[in-house]
Amino acid sequence: MAKFKKAKKLPVDNMFFGWQMGSSKHGTRVFPDIYAFDELPNLDCNTFVFKNVEGNVAIVDPGNGMSFDALLDGLKKCDVAFNNVKWIIVTHVHVDHVLGIYPALDYFTSRNIQPPEIIALGESARVIEEADVEKIFPGELGLSPKQFGVNIKPMKVRSVKEGDQLNLGDLNLQVMECPGHAEGSMCLLDPQHKILISGDVIFSGGAFGRVDFPGGSVKKLLQSIDRLAKLDFDVLLPGHMNFSRAGRREAQTALAIAKQFF
Numbered sequence: 001m002a003k004f005k006k007a008k009k010l011p012v013d014n015m016f017f018g019w020q021m022g023s024s025k026h027g028t029r030v031f032p033d034i035y036a037f038d039e040l041p042n043l044d045c046n047t048f049v050f051k052n053v054e055g056n057v058a059i060v061d062p063g064n065g066m067s068f069d070a071l072l073d074g075l076k077k078c079d080v081a082f083n084n085v086k087w088i089i090v091t092h093v094h095v096d097h098v099l100g101i102y103p104a105l106d107y108f109t110s111r112n113i114q115p116p117e118i119i120a121l122g123e124s125a126r127v128i129e130e131a132d133v134e135k136i137f138p139g140e141l142g143l144s145p146k147q148f149g150v151n152i153k154p155m156k157v158r159s160v161k162e163g164d165q166l167n168l169g170d171l172n173l174q175v176m177e178c179p180g181h182a183e184g185s186m187c188l189l190d191p192q193h194k195i196l197i198s199g200d201v202i203f204s205g206g207a208f209g210r211v212d213f214p215g216g217s218v219k220k221l222l223q224s225i226d227r228l229a230k231l232d233f234d235v236l237l238p239g240h241m242n243f244s245r246a247g248r249r250e251a252q253t254a255l256a257i258a259k260q261f262f
């Protein structure tokens with residue numbers, strides 16, 4: 001067999017994700033103190049930001065780590081001070097949602113500021129706490145933490161469960177366990193603003209999360225979508241693609257399509 005010379009490896013910052021450096025995550029003001037930041041292309045996720053009356057900030061799904069500087073820039077453009085972040089909530093631990101917690105914590109420790117509390121549900125909390133890298137990079141994606149420039153290390157996590165209320169000052173988010181796409185997957189309902197944060201369970205346009213990663217389940221996903229379709233909310237903030245102000249209809253469309261699909 002002929003021997004081929006291995007191609008010289010390009011430095012990481014010139015490859016797949018390199019362009020994410022120096023870019024900005026675009027933020028939309030959903031409510032006066034609630035923002036949705038669009039994902040960057042290539043395995044990032046949407047990031048949601050809630051600011052309470054005291055100016056303290058909660059971030060939901062900080063993205064893939066490589067997009068962290070772009071998130072900082074986007075927050076700055078929306079006048080949200082990253083120093084005021086007190087909570088980082090993760091809907092589930094897939095690479096595109098969770099890796100942003102590592103540069104975020106580095107940001108605080110390098111400035112000697114009290115780092116935010118990391119919040120996740122059940123199995124997701126365990127994975128982050130124990131730095132279970134295989135669960136963060138599910139299936140055979142052929143990806144590694146190094147490609148994202150993050151150092152995955154164990155850390156303290158506040159574990160929440162179904163039915164818990166996250167009290168973030170005057171803001172209140174209800175925790176719903178919604179498995180099917182991933183174990184330890186949670187959706188969050190803000191009843192005051194009628195917002196649903198759906199993680200990768202449902203998306204706008206009737207789309208829904210994939211079930212082929214380890215921990216995925218068609219049956220559980222259908223149950224989760226069914227549950228979301230019955231909720232009273234207007235704004236859907238999904239983990240990927242566009243957000244919607246016709247959230248309930250999106251959830252019902254996702255349910256109808258999922259029922260046909262499976």
Ligand SMILES: [Zn+2]
Nearest residue numbers: 092094182200
């Ligand atoms: Zn996912």
